[in-house]
Amino acid sequence: MKNVTLVVDGMHCKSCELLIEDSLKGIGAEKVSFEGSKVNISFDEGRLHPNQIKQVIREEGYRVV
Ligand SMILES: [Cu+2]
Structure with a gap:
């Protein structure tokens, strides 16, 4: 299980x-948590690439810093 923290602008x-949590779970993220503008995502590296995570957040209209 891999873990990344992204800073997301616009939440x-x-x-x-x-909305972001639903979208990330929709592509297979295991766990999503928030702390201010930080989003922490746990995911299976075999199923998901960090670029897909960033793309989904951007598609929802937010900026990944
Ligand atoms: Cu809002």
């Missing part, structure tokens, strides 16, 4: 977090 409220 303003709980529903932003839920």
Whole structure:
């Protein structure tokens, strides 16, 4: 299990977090947690590439710093 922390710009409220969490779980992320503008994602390296994670967050309209 691999773990990455990304700084995401544009998250303003709980529903932003839920939207991002749903999208990441949708592509197979195991665990998603938030601390301010930081998003911590646990995932299986065999199933998911960090670039896919960034892409999904960007597709939801947020900026990955
Ligand atoms: Cu929001």
